[in-house]
Amino acid sequence: MKLRKLWLPVSLVAAVLISLGLSGMMWTNPAHSNLSNRTKVTKNSDSTSNTTFQDIYLPSQLLSTDRLGRQELLTNNRVNVASDLRDRMSHFTAEKAKSVSKGNSKRYLAQLKRKESVLLNYNSAISVNFFRKAFNNQLKIPNQKFNRMQLLLNDPKHLYLLNDQGYRIVRVTLKNNRADKLRHVLADRMVKHRVAFELFNGKVILTYPKAVKLRTYSYQLTQQTQDYYANRIMTTNSNSNVQIKRHQNSTDYDDHGFRHMSVDKTTDTVTFTDYNSQVKSNSFLQTMNHVYDQLVMVGMPLDSVRFYSYDSGSNTAVFRTYAGGLPIFDQSNFGAIQMKVLDQSSYRMKFSLDSLQVPVPPVQTSATIMSSTDLLKQLKNAGIKENKIQGIELGYEWSRDKSLANVVNLVPTWYVKTNNQWQNYRKLLGQQ
Amino acid sequence: MNFKRIQMIFLAIFIAMDVLLFLSYNRNSVGDSTASGNNNILEEMRKDQITFSKPTTDKHEGYYFSGNNGDALRQSATNLQQQDLHFSGSELVSEFKKPVKLTDGSAKQILDKIVANPGLIAKGKQYEYSKQLSNNNEIIYVQRVAKKPIYSHFCQIRFDLDSQHRVIGYSQNYLGGVKFLKEASKTISEERALTWLYQYNEIPNGAKVSWVHLAYTRLLTARGQYVFLPTWVFAVKINNSSSVILKRVNAYTGEVIKTGDNNQTSNANSEIFTLT
Structure with missing residues (x-):
């Protein structure tokens, strides 16, 4: 009787x-959340993972100075010289570093022109910790900033770290370096262009005393759809629905939480803001780590994209597409990718939907570019004041082919930096 | 009495809920095999009874290059002897005046000598015997660029065999004016290409992957030039069928290259051979 009452x-x-137990299991096990891909067929577009941290942060320029003091910019049509050299420079070990000179521009320029040396340049200052990771070496010296590394072919025991800011020269005593390894890389057939370092308004610039002949390129334009990015970066918060607002020239995506994405159809660029990202930007290395992780997370193709510059004032890193060792301008008004750290928990990233993956034969194989002396003369004649010019650089101009659809032509030309913005010199001269 | 009825209703509802929860939990567990590592995918392939030899994880280097079937072959063909030849388009079609007898086992040696002789075959040094593409009716030599073979009709020598296993003649296509369009870049590994091919549902259950090569494939034509890129070529033999299908995976991006207009450009036209 009692049992019947109790059952x-x-x-x-x-x-x-x-039921409590079952729902608990479903909540705690991440494999059963909506985030995971339940289907076997997943379009695995993680081709980005082919580009490593080390690849994207390669030095942007490579120069050699021979026995007679002739300086040349090195590129190679067959191999990527910078990555080749980086691989030879890994396993460097060092413990001793000594400051040689500071604030002496003459001494600094002389060091840049040192005979029998190889220079690896970055556009902005990097740190020793960053260098250790990007080059996979064992440099155990105090962390400091520099933007050029100088290897000596006749003195394998030393490496110089140079910083244009304050004309700092630091000498590092190396262990385990063999000069013949470096010579081996340089012995390969290279495309060489005569260059010279000069001081211009107190800034070190690289000039081309003679006209240069450079290769032109053509690429098939690969355009990623905005849906791809919307799916990848806007649907992580499964509890909320993404609101999509379509305007005439743009589309806005908002997840009612931390992420916002806007696609501009006129320029084919995406602006993505994440308000919930732990940014550890205490050091240069941490910032760059964070930037790289976000690039991989967003999943844009990074095949020929490389680090271009970092501005510590505005916390902005710029990445550009590279061709034949030179940066490409005019892909958008910011480069290929621009990443701005807003504060400790948010960042804003701008990137282009366009990328260059499949090269096609160009119309002309090469183009000749005037010397930097001629360039500066032309700028002067056009009334552009010398002190307004912040820098000059050879780069490729991105332009759509007129006859072939979806083909981008890359033609080398001069770029001039004024008002913190790189522009084609023809634009400055009013020719465009 | 009323309280008892409420308890009964609650019990029924909760049991129904339990069943539903259990079912959905179970469904989620099945098929949730999107494993992180490639090894799990390889295991899954074995479960689908796909036969393959253990893929390597080495990365290689390859180029994008362009070229065309221009006049280079026509010019060097003027030196050829002991054959009647003519051109059909850019293809050289030739018949030997005296058929070459091939003996079993030494067919390769005999033909290697012929191909290496500039009096018999033009530009022969750039070609290499391909065991995999050859069969009983024809023996195929493939052109090589940057130390890797090109698997394309545009870069082959095909020796036709008659019923008595004699070489009657051959047809040849030669890719000239080869230009590298970009510096060398690293390819994905064979293992990755294989797992991606499987994940794109390109390998049916019970199939056999007979061989894998890293070879160049034509991707598209632009400005009158063929553009080639490195691909992982998988020979897939489908169950209950004698034919072998060559599946090509873009060795840079891991995309499966398909025939037809799947690509954005209308002139994209890749080749897939069917061997019997």
Whole structure:
């Protein structure tokens, strides 16, 4: 009699417990959340992972100075010289570093022109910790900033770290370096262009005393759809629905939480803001790590994209597409990718939907570019004041082919930096 | 009495809920095999009874290059002897005046000598015997660029065999004016290409992957030039069928290259051979 009275409440309690247990299991096990891909066929577009941290942060320029003091910019049509050299420079070890000179521009320029040396340049200052990771070496010296590394072919025991800011020269005593390894890389057939370092308004610039002949390129334009990015970066918060607002020239995506994405159809660029990202930007290395992780997370193709510059004032890193060792301008008004750290928990990233993956034969194989002396003369004649010019650089101009659809032509030309913006010199001269 | 009825209703509802929860939990567990590592995918392939030899994880280097079937072959063909030849388009079609007898086992040696002789075959030094593409009716030599073979009709020598296993003649296509369009870049590994091919559902259950090569494939034509890129070529033999299908995976991006207009450009036209 008692048992018959009890069975109902007991089984009810058991049923409640079982349902609690089951729902608990579903909540705690991440494999059962909506985030995971349940289907076997997933379009695995993680081709980005082919580009490593080390690849994207390669030095942007490579120069050699021979026995007679002739300086040349090195590129190679067959191999990527910078990555080749980086691989030879890994396993460097060092413990001693000594400051040689500071604030002496003459001494600094002389160091840049040192005979029998190889220079690896970055556009902005990097740190020793960053260098250790990007080059996979064992440099155990105090962390400091520099933007050029100088290897000596006739003195394998030393490496110089140079910083244009304050004309700092630091000498590092190396262990385990063999000069013949470096010579081996340089012995390969290279495309060489005569260059010279000069001081211009107190800034070190690289000039081309003679006209240069450079290769032209053509690429098939690969355009990623905005849906791809919307799916990849806007649907991580499964509890909320993404609101999509379509305007005439743009589309806005908002997840009612931390992420916002806007696609501009006139320029084919995406602006993505993440307000919930732990940014550890205490050091240059941490910032760059964070930037790289976000690039991989967003999943844009990074095949020929490389680090271009970092501005510590505005916390902005710029990445550009590279061709034949030179940066490409005019892909958008910011480069290929621009990443701005807003504060400790948010960042804004701008990137282009366009990328260059498949090269096609160009119309002309090469183009000749005037010397930097001629360039500066032309700028002067056009009334552009010398002190307004912040820098000059050879780069490729991105332009759509007129006859072939979806083909981009890359033609080398001069770029001039004024008002913190790189522009084609023809634009400055009013020719465009 | 009323309280008892409420308890009964609650019990029924909770049991129904339990069943539903259990079912959905179970469904989620099945098929949730999107494993992180390639090894799990390889295991899954074995479960689908796909036969393959253990893929390597080495990365290689390859180029994008362009070229065309221009006049280079026509010019060097003037030196050829002991054959009647003519051109059909850019293809050289030739018949030997005296058929070459091939003996079993030494067919390769005999033909290697012929191909290496500039009096018999033009530009022969750039070609290499391909065991995999050859069969009983024809023996195929493939052109090589940057130390890797090109698997394309545009870069082959095909020796036709008659019923007595004699070489009657051959047809040849030669890719000239080869230009590298970009510096060398690293390819994905064979293992990765294989797992991606499987994940794109390109390998049916019970199939056999007979061989894998890293070879160049034509991707598209632009400005009158063929553009080639490195691909992982998988020979897939489907169950209950004697034919072998060559599946090509872009060795840079891991995309499966398909025939037809799947690509954005209308002139994209890749080749897939069917061997019997």
